[in-house]
Amino acid sequence: MLAVERVDAPIGPKTAGLERAIGQRIEAVTRRGKFLLLPLRPASAWTSPLPAGTAADADAGGDELVVHLGMTGVLSPRPPVAHLRLLLRLDGGRPDVLYVQDARRFGRVLVVPRGDYRALPTLAAMGPEPLGDAFTVTAFAAALARSAQPVKAFLLSQRPVAGVGNIYADEALWRARVHPASPARALSRPKVRALHAAIREVLAAAVELQGTTLYDYRTVNGEVGAYLEKLDAYGHDGDPCPRCGTPLVRSVVGQRGTHHCPRCQRRARSDASARRRRDRSMPGGAR
């Protein structure tokens, strides 16, 4: 693989520990949710590996370069016209330079001890990968049952499942006919099942089409993501619901712009209000 020869980066909390990457070899490129994970290995460890059991073996875990591109981050082998934030020189690699461009500076690039995500609480508490085997209906239902938050806010926390952001949350909730502000634990089993399936469908389709470009997002090859044209709900407030024709509504849930169909996506009642309603509708009272 490649070796990080030099890092030119602004100093700040969003680039903590970066200097530790200098001279280390990038062993692999993996991903958890929206975080890119690049395990590193010191040059000495691959030019002259120490025998197991030596003192240096204690930190055999080594370091890990963690990259989150935020909203507007772009990783590219070509120099950006503006907003260059970081340059990774990859000695002997092809390409030999990676540019990190980030107009709004929401991204972060840092080095942590491998697997030690205490500095990244969201990553530390990250739920299962949405397209992986660990993301089962049962596990999803159990996670949702633990939260009284609006289901959309809970999805955005990354705890019930990894990788669902604002756009795909709206899309999956629309597809599953779940109201974004329904308390997570109030969802019926059929709704949980539908939402589980919708998250998988939406993310699989979005990956297939290389994502959604609203503004700056580009693939590593500089192309826009084509999922934009597939959006049913996100950004379509005022437009007719593709299912029933009712105008879609925009609101704010969990501090984020939210789009839903007021007819297809009925709000699930909390346990307490559902109980009240049941009691009220029961002739002669509950007892």
Added chain:
DNA sequence: CGAGTGCCCTGACAGC
């Protein structure tokens, strides 16, 4: 500990 709020940062856009 879970839930809610404010903040970061800058480009795009509306309004005057």
Added chain:
DNA sequence: TGCTGTCAGGGCACTC
């Protein structure tokens, strides 16, 4: 024309 204000959003710090 050019200024000011508002909005967008992923994750984190802080408060209750």
